[in-house]
Amino acid sequence: MDYVRHNVLREDGPKGEIFLRSGYEASAPVSKTTDWLHRWASERLNTVFLAERSGPGWREVRYGEALERVRALAAGLVARGMGPDTRILILSGNGIDHGLLTLAAQYVGVPTVPVAEPYSLVPDAQVQLKYILGLIEPTMVFAEDGAKFASALALDEMQGREIVVSWNAAPGMTQLLDLTKERAEIDPVVAKVGPETVAKILMTSGSTSNPKGVLTTQRMMCTNQAMYGDALPALTARPPVIVDWLPWNHVFGGSFSFNQILAFGGSLYIDGGKPAPALIGQTIENLKMVPSNLAYNVPVGFALLRDAMREDAELRAKFFADLDLIFYAGASLPRDVWDDLRAMCLAERGDLPLVTTCWGLTETAPACIFQHEPLEEPGVVGVPLTGTVVKLVPEDLPRFEVRVKGPNVFSGYYKDLEKTADAFDGEGYFCTGDAMTLVDPDDMSKGLRFDGRISEDFKLSTGIWVRAASLRLEILVALASLAADVVVTGADRDEVGVLIFPTPAVTEELTADDGILLPEEFETEIASRLAKLSAGKGSSARISRAIILAEPPSMAEGEITAKGNLNFRKLLSRRADILTRLYAGAATGIIIVR
Known part of the structure; x- marks a missing residue:
């Protein structure tokens, strides 16, 4: 896979701080995510954008159809008077309807708030859903299956909100298809959507706090994808194809994976499996059906795939055949999994994809630091992406607290001025609470190594x-x-x-x-x-x-x-x-x- 070699500029501060930035110029981002959709609907009209399993095969939506459906759904939102001061709460997980409604909302400047499915489906966890409903106060609530989500949709806190479902609508609910039948002039509304428009509010909670709503703008998401393109020009040269389960209520799946496919005109095959013993079989079946060139996962997911490939020669051959990139996040990849994946790939085809990771948070949309050179060991998170400034504050040398500034960094938490104020230092850097060490104090291009959460x-x-x-x-x-x-x-x-x-x-x-x-x-x-x-x-x-x-x-x-x-x-x-x-x-x- 083509990559750009690390080039890091260092500046030392008066109090022992180290400021790091990329030595490359940042590419100009698009203004909004739907600019990508318009481009690919013109240039790759019949390329699959989103696909999900339907019986033995796939239900596919191509870029041309996706744009038509997004505009039709957007008209339905505008006809209801929805705009930047209203919100759509999304209860169900990854799916074509979820994806198209999200883009329709972004098309006309309506923030969406995707939440984890267990908040709705696990009765004892609905307390979290009630908390989010009280905080967000959505005008509309979407769930694909009205029957599956019936318990959550019947909560007292749902009263007075329009409930929209794809199927199994109970009395009083709206079918998603009905939104496309509304008529409204949307182009004047679309023209008002720009880089500072809030695209979505992602609920995040750390290891010690309650959920917070991260205001995620078009600028943050669009800039971040331009950063990836600067580091990995192969994304532009070869459209990405992924089979991916990562949940869209989380920044890794919903901003990193989903937006990367849209930004570079690729294809996202939605995987209904999960990195769990009872569900990994579905992932394996999907991987055998679709030749992917990128693999995104958490370490436990790669470990389960490694275990399966030890016994499944067909999976091993198809997984590695067209692969350019193995990307892990959420935690460091165990050394044995790293070594085994590389050995299997070498045995299958004689060369290696780029095996790597990055570092970021929900508040940074997500990536700020990326390892875009090959390595011989896991755990190094890389160097600053273009446009990002990383401020390393001495904490307990050789350990530093990481603070960041850049166009992909958020400006605040939803309805929480106190936590917003606490999140930034006097120079405007976001205080991440993460710690890192320098791989080589004399060579910044060797990158940074994650060293835990300071609050823990x-x-x-x-x-x-x-x-x-x-x-x-x-x-x-x-x-x-x-x-x-x-x-x-x-x-x-x-x-x-x-x-x-x-x-x-x-x-x-x-x-x-x-x-x-x-x-x-x-x-x-x-x-x-x-x-x-x-x-x-x-x-x-x-x-x-x-x-x-x-x-x-x-x-x-x-x-x-x-x-x-x-x-x-x-x-x-x-x-x-x-x-x-x-x-x-x-x-x-x-x-x-x-």
Whole structure:
């Protein structure tokens, strides 16, 4: 895959800060996402834009048809008096109708607010949906299937809002098709949409906070895709084709993947599978049907595909045959998965795609830092993209806090002036709360390495800092196949401990005891792996005890976010009794690491 070599300019500040920026000029972005749609409807009229499974094949919408349907839906929105001061809440996941309604809203300047499906489909999680309804106050609510989402659509908080569904409409609901039958003059409205128009509000929550609405403008999204084109000119030379499950309520799927396909005139085949044992089979089937040239996923997704390809020669051949790029995000790719994917690809075709990642947040639309040169190891997130300035503030050298400024960075949270003010420093840089280290302090082109969330760090009772985020990643690698996730503990205590969310295979073998699982035959193995990880390390990285949790993290209780990230503060608060038990000497169920 063609790429641009790293070129980084460095400037040192008076207080030890380091300012990094790309040495390349930034390309001019389009003004709005629908400029891309108009271009490809003209130049690639019959190229597939969006596709979703329909029986044994695919339901496809090509660029020419997509533009016609977007304009028709946009007319329906304008006919209802909708505009920048109204909002559309989208409950259902990825789908053609979801995608076209989103673009129709962006066409005439109506913000959309996509939310995670579990907020509607899991009864105990509807408290999160109610919170968002109260914050956003949408005029319209969309769900593809009126029957599937009936419980959420019947909430008292839905009263007075127009409910639009693609099928299974209950009395009083509007069919999506009916929106296309409305007539309104839309071109004067379209002319008012520009770079500063809010395209969508993405709900985000970190590991310690409640959901916030990130105001995402046309400028942010369009600039970010221009940045990708500057780093990877192959995107322009060869239209991307992806089979992708990444949810559109999250910035990785909804802004990175979706917009990249639209920006570069590619094809997005919507994958109904997921990186989970019960659903990965559908992903495998889809990958065999569609030859993709880009692969976007989270590390656990690539790990499951790696496992499947070990036994499935057809999948292995078709996955690598046309592949230009393997891109992971959300966490670092484990070294064994990195090595195995590269070895399989070399065996299949004799060369390698670019295997890489980037760094960014919902607030940055998403990418600010991108590794666009080949590497021999995972974990390096790269260098600043064109137009972005990265400010590294010394935190505990060689560690820096990362702050960023650029046209892809948001200006504020929806209806939250206090958190908006807290998000920026005196020079206007967004304070991300992430930490990084320089791969080579003498060569900025070698890039940056992610080093955890500063807010997740804590002190032991001795006053020694524990870098919990980076330690958590090391523990997950050490406990591969045994732990689905972990929480590092020890704030204001003498020792570092760990709460383990076990994999399904481990859960099935163990006995529950008042909120925990008795370790039984796994005790020795877990203790041995943690001891090996801790060998020769100081108290800040030495695991002394562990406990296996019986109950998975609860979305309803706020222990897990829509992104699938753990909310550590809420989790530790809700399970305070188990945390006390973890530090109660050698009590039953406690794994002591020696």
